Amino acid sequence: MTPAARLQAAITLLEAIGEAAPKPADRVASAWFKQRRYIGSKDRRAVSELVWGCLRAQARLGWWLERLYVPDGARARVLAFALLEQGTSAEELLRLLDGGDRYGPPSSDAAEADWIARLAGQPLEHAEQPPSVALEVPEWLLPRFEAALGPQAEAELRAMRAPAEVDLRVNRLKATREAARNALAEEGISTWPGQWSPLALRADGRRPVAATRAFRDGFVEVQDEGSQLVALLTGARPGMRVCDFCAGAGGKTLALAGEMDNRGQLVACDVLEKRLERSALRLRRSGVHNATRRPLSSERDPWVKRHKGSFDRVLVDAPCSGSGTWRRNPEARWRFDETGLDELLALQASILESAARLVRPGGRLTYATCSLLREENEEQVERFIATREDFRLLPLAELWDDSMEGAPPCEGPMLRLTPAQHGTDGFFVAVLERAAPNVSEPDEAESREEEKP
Structure with a gap:
């Protein structure tokens, strides 16, 4: 592809991602490239880098376009990114926009040529940008990050603007x-x-x-290294009965099976049956044969009641804001609001309460998210423990010694991983041990089940 054709391909793909929202950008891009197999690997990489660069700089690009009174859109963003971040000169960019390449973008008009000339040579991050713009975070979320991360909040948010490692x-x-x-x-x-x-x-x-x-x-x-630690800290061992309660496409199910050496019973549950089905190929490729998949109608599916107290380990990788994965999914930061977060918090609490019924006395319940927000992490665990005297929080140092070498990556009883400090996605893990059966909770939970039509 010519440089002009790459530019137009990036504009077209960025438009497709915007039109397909809230579908994840990586899934849209994968389908888009599959329909265009004539695009070679180097060209795919160049187009992807340009598009993902625009997604990672969404707030800063928007700030510049608004400052120059430029109508927002995929074309304007791609051109602005080429100028502000890739160092393309105005003259070079206008040559690509002269209409001479049949696969390139349409020619620039006078207004576009004018703002291109004014924007060239400017920095992507400007001193006058508000902190939420410079750090690429919704304004309402910034105080929550500051509350969770303290003086490290800015460094962590800057780290999440960069691409993740493989x-x-x-x-x-x-x-x-x-x-x-x-x-x-x-x-x-x-x-x-x-x-x-x-x-x-x-x-x-x-x-x-x-x-x-x-x-x-x-x-x-x-699999991100932080995600691997979630499975390792769950403490699954050969011969155990283990439940991956929010298994999704099975990434942590595969890791749990490895820790079990294919011995024992591993049940992968999820309310999204199609997503659960996608794990079948991965399980076969990995040689896993002790796992079964169990679709659930909700977190309070009758299956949970029938299997109460029967699992040695239960992992709840809870649905969350995904704020720890913004390096991989930069568009996700703009796709939820305060109402959505409140709904997630209620769902997390309900899932944790229901999944706890599966844990046998002496068994463990692992709660994990890929979020950096206290509301989704420490506060959920603290709230749960306050109402459940039969569960106690196991110290991270003790768990770490059982599965890993050296000192744990952070202090305190719960694990919090961050991109800037640990080089991983943002993850949170807390492991709770059930000391004895609770007399009132199961009956209360079961009565709610019986009240359902």
Whole structure:
């Protein structure tokens, strides 16, 4: 593709992502490129970098366009990003917009040429931008980040403007970390061990891991190192009965199966049946055969009542704001509001309360999110413990010694991982142990079930 054609492809893809909202941008882009298989790998990478650059700079680009009275849109954003961040000169950009390339953008008019000339040479981040604009965070959310992260809030939000690294989890069922690393090296992909997870490898750059034999043979899965720690801290072991209560597409289910060495019973539950079905291929590729999938009608499906007190480990990877994953999903930060957050908080509390019924006395309940907000994390756990005397919070240091080497990455009884401090996505994990059956809670929960029509 010519530079002008790449520019037009980026404009078209950015428009498609906007029109498909709230569908995730990566899924839209994947489908878009599949329909255009003639686009080569280098061109795909160049177009993707331009589009994701625009998504990561949405607030700052919008601020500049408004400042110059430029009508907002995909074309204006792509051109502005090329000027502000990629260092394209006004003259070079206008040459790409002269209409001489049949696959390039239409020619610029006088008004567009004027604002291009005025914008050229300016910095993407300007001293007059409000903090919420400069840090690419909704204004209403900024105080919540400051409350959760204190003086580190700005550094963490700046870190979330950058692309994420490519992390891999070695599948214990098929390979050691060294064997997986060697297999990837044979296909030209250099990796090095992760900092925290004993199963983590970090790839050198954004390489096509999914196209490798090591991936197809199930040696590795693409999974952020922080996400790997969630599964490890759950403490699943061979022979146990384990429930992944919000399994989704099965990333943590695969990790749990590895910790269980395919022995015991592993049940993957989710209310989104189609998403749960997508895990079947991943389970087969990874050689997992102790897992079953169980669609639920809601967090209070009758299945939960029938299996109360029957699991050694229950993992609740709760639906959340996803504020810890903005490096990977930059558009997600703009796709929920305060009402949506309040609804999530109520759902998280309901899921945690219901999933707790599955835990046997002496068993453990792990609550995790990929959020950095206190409301979704510490406050949910504190609220739950305050109403459940039969559950106690297990110290992180004790859990870490059981599964990992060295000191845990943070102090305190609960795990909080952040991009700037730990080089992972934002994650939160708390592990609770059930000491004895609670007399009133199960009856109360069951009565709510019986009241449903």
